[in-house]
Amino acid sequence: MKSRVIEIIIDGYGYNPNVEVDILESAFLSLSSQQKKIFEDIICPEFQKSGLHVSPQSAFMVLFNRNQLNIHFCEKPELEIDKISPEILSKLNQKRVGVQNAFPRLSKEVNQMIVNIAKEKKYAVWAARTPFIDYLRHEYLSVSTKTSGIEAGYEDLFPEVQGNSETGHQQLSNFTVASQVPLEIAIDIENGAFYKNPVLNAAIEEAKTKNSNLNVTIMISGQYGDDGRVHSCWNHLESFLKLVFSQHEFDSKRFRVQAILDGRDAPLKSSLEMEGEKYGFLYKLRDLLESYKAVHCLSWIIGRGYAMDRDYEEARTRLDYKLLTEAEGIEAESFEDAIEIVKKFHNENIFDPFIKPIAIKDKNKGFRKIETGDIVVNLNFRADRQRARVAALLNAEKFLQTEAGKKGKTWKLGWLKKNLDLSVYCISEYHPELLNYGAKIAYPIKPQQHNFLSVMSRYLKKSKSPFRYLLVAESTKAVHMGYFIRGRRESIEEEGVESRFIIPSYGEEHKIFTDDDYYKTPQMKAFEVAGKLLNEFALGIYDLAITNFSNPDMLGHLVNTHFNAGVRGLEVIDHVVEAIVKFALDENCYVIITSDHGNIEDFSSSHSLNHVVTTFVSPEKNISLINGPGQYIRPFDLPWAIAELLGITAGIKEAIPEIPEWIKQKGLVGKVPIKVAHI
Numbered sequence: 001m002k003s004r005v006i007e008i009i010i011d012g013y014g015y016n017p018n019v020e021v022d023i024l025e026s027a028f029l030s031l032s033s034q035q036k037k038i039f040e041d042i043i044c045p046e047f048q049k050s051g052l053h054v055s056p057q058s059a060f061m062v063l064f065n066r067n068q069l070n071i072h073f074c075e076k077p078e079l080e081i082d083k084i085s086p087e088i089l090s091k092l093n094q095k096r097v098g099v100q101n102a103f104p105r106l107s108k109e110v111n112q113m114i115v116n117i118a119k120e121k122k123y124a125v126w127a128a129r130t131p132f133i134d135y136l137r138h139e140y141l142s143v144s145t146k147t148s149g150i151e152a153g154y155e156d157l158f159p160e161v162q163g164n165s166e167t168g169h170q171q172l173s174n175f176t177v178a179s180q181v182p183l184e185i186a187i188d189i190e191n192g193a194f195y196k197n198p199v200l201n202a203a204i205e206e207a208k209t210k211n212s213n214l215n216v217t218i219m220i221s222g223q224y225g226d227d228g229r230v231h232s233c234w235n236h237l238e239s240f241l242k243l244v245f246s247q248h249e250f251d252s253k254r255f256r257v258q259a260i261l262d263g264r265d266a267p268l269k270s271s272l273e274m275e276g277e278k279y280g281f282l283y284k285l286r287d288l289l290e291s292y293k294a295v296h297c298l299s300w301i302i303g304r305g306y307a308m309d310r311d312y313e314e315a316r317t318r319l320d321y322k323l324l325t326e327a328e329g330i331e332a333e334s335f336e337d338a339i340e341i342v343k344k345f346h347n348e349n350i351f352d353p354f355i356k357p358i359a360i361k362d363k364n365k366g367f368r369k370i371e372t373g374d375i376v377v378n379l380n381f382r383a384d385r386q387r388a389r390v391a392a393l394l395n396a397e398k399f400l401q402t403e404a405g406k407k408g409k410t411w412k413l414g415w416l417k418k419n420l421d422l423s424v425y426c427i428s429e430y431h432p433e434l435l436n437y438g439a440k441i442a443y444p445i446k447p448q449q450h451n452f453l454s455v456m457s458r459y460l461k462k463s464k465s466p467f468r469y470l471l472v473a474e475s476t477k478a479v480h481m482g483y484f485i486r487g488r489r490e491s492i493e494e495e496g497v498e499s500r501f502i503i504p505s506y507g508e509e510h511k512i513f514t515d516d517d518y519y520k521t522p523q524m525k526a527f528e529v530a531g532k533l534l535n536e537f538a539l540g541i542y543d544l545a546i547t548n549f550s551n552p553d554m555l556g557h558l559v560n561t562h563f564n565a566g567v568r569g570l571e572v573i574d575h576v577v578e579a580i581v582k583f584a585l586d587e588n589c590y591v592i593i594t595s596d597h598g599n600i601e602d603f604s605s606s607h608s609l610n611h612v613v614t615t616f617v618s619p620e621k622n623i624s625l626i627n628g629p630g631q632y633i634r635p636f637d638l639p640w641a642i643a644e645l646l647g648i649t650a651g652i653k654e655a656i657p658e659i660p661e662w663i664k665q666k667g668l669v670g671k672v673p674i675k676v677a678h679i
Helices: 017-029 033-049 056-063 086-094 096-102 104-120 131-139 165-171 181-191 198-210 234-247 281-290 314-326 335-347 387-393 397-406 432-437 452-462 480-484 515-520 526-537 551-556 563-586 635-646 649-655 661-665
Strands: 005-010 141-145 214-219 255-261 298-303 330-332 358-360 375-378 423-428 440-443 469-474 498-503 544-549 590-594 612-617 623-625 674-676
Touching: 005 563, 005 635, 017 056, 017 104, 033 056, 033 104, 056 086, 056 096, 086 096, 096 104, 131 563, 131 612, 141 623, 165 480, 165 635, 181 234, 181 423, 181 440, 198 214, 198 234, 198 375, 198 423, 198 440, 214 234, 234 281, 255 281, 281 298, 281 335, 298 314, 298 335, 314 387, 330 335, 335 358, 375 387, 387 397, 387 423, 387 432, 397 432, 452 635, 452 649, 469 480, 469 526, 480 498, 480 544, 498 526, 515 551, 515 563, 526 544, 526 563, 544 563, 551 563, 563 590, 563 612, 590 635, 635 649, 635 674
Parallel strands: 005 544, 005 590, 214 255, 214 375, 255 298, 330 358, 375 423, 423 440, 469 498, 469 544
Antiparallel strands: 141 612, 298 358, 590 612, 623 674
8 A cells, every 4th residue: 555544434524604604704793893903904905915805804704714615615696705716715725824823812802703603503513612623624635525415325306315324434435326225216116116016015915815914114204305314215105005005905904004203314393393395294194194095094103212223222122112012102092193192292392203102093992003924014214223123023032132232232022022923024124134034125235336445355355465444433333334334234255354343332321321312421432432543553554444433413413402512522523533633644644534424513403415524634735636626526536535545546447346327327436536746
């Protein structure tokens, strides 16, 4: 290898250019007359001596801007600073430190003012003091990176589909766009192949043949691109109901639906509250079922915090299981009564993710339960939050104990029914081991063929070049810094190239019972993750290290209820990034700092459509962007950047598997985004 590289993935760390520019404008307008006079009489004339003719406001916005990328991507057409040439902007930026040092009192007051305004506007990214990350973004090449929509491997919709950690890590480790299951299903729905899918049809036929109940579970969100669509898609439910009732004419008396409420990738109360045509998913479900005269089919409601646990907390999965198999929950007389129960929870500040189990009576005032020999169809496509619940339905005790053990937990499992003998059909594959327990998959998950860890490992082994890489994260993102970063692989094909360390996240002993409790420990395990990375990388045996810091994502989901915790989490990230970067520069290594998607920058519980910042740190400051300023790159360009820094780009181009024609036609093949000057 020409050099060594560390990639830092700061999960959920985007930026909102419009808010940042708004903060800067508000700060300038808040200057005292004396402060404005300094700009008018001293700073601007000094710029003019160097041929830089800018207004006081433009000078202010450059000198005190913590992220220069917002100038290019702000949507304000009247913004004067956007009309300044990139060359002048660069020269202005070079004067930034000198001016701030020359006017220490003014600088201190203005920087504090910006922090205060950011707090007022609930913009955590600038409410947090992150001097080192701010410094890196000014001193080293930083480029905006798009992590939503088609660039995240989803359908090309408007509004776009939000990015998320699962697809984000796949895109960051793929030489082309890594297409996701919803995109594949959308294509099949459009061309009619969905209605011929042999597995989905087999589920319905089995229920008809056995005269069994057909039970469907899905999280109800994701109708548009920006209202969920991270774990489930509304069009999957619409299409499946069409298959069930129109194509198969299935008897609605034996059809049941479990509605899992979102409130995390969609707004907290989106099950009931609407904004125009968006949200209000329980009402939309009622209307959808009514179109098939099947409103009575809604049997169970539960929040995703219980039904979709990925931390293997036994109590949560048990609640979901008991609701389905024993109708154990709050009793509702009807669909409308269930809506009133959810409203009551909302009024008590218990929102969609943690709506407790609700069992809804049928027409005969009895409760539906999943019965022996029943058919269960899970329409949630994302893997990590379906494994525990599907394993429970399959009575996969060994699997549950093994996976829980990886999280340092032991399950009792006395609540599992031994003889349910269910047929479980899944729209996507959640874990290959579940196939051994009988799970049937409509859309099997195939490893991404252009995953850079896989391709590089094979190529370098074939060329007899020694290569080892390191993965480090805390357990809340274990699957992302494993299965997903490897391109949907449980292990890499080549043995001996990977070392992986997962630091256990805070758990019940620290009063962290759910993801919504992380505000209590905003530092999470960032210091431990950074320490492990540095200790291992210092051994000198790794060519590449990739680490994930999950604070901005986990706290970003809570930023509208625990804003200060989100701010604190970002400040912790600044400290650990500083430690890693300074170590890397001392070791003459390159560092790439990026994110998998936006989240914490918006005052919302859900992910965002915002870009993230990618910064290339080099010992000699010898990296530049191939495209000009004002351009963005895609996550799947970054593996090419890593290949370029390692000096193996030409070899990878020869070794990469054939790329599907549709990816080429849509321009979704990754490109080398940088050039490295040889000093």
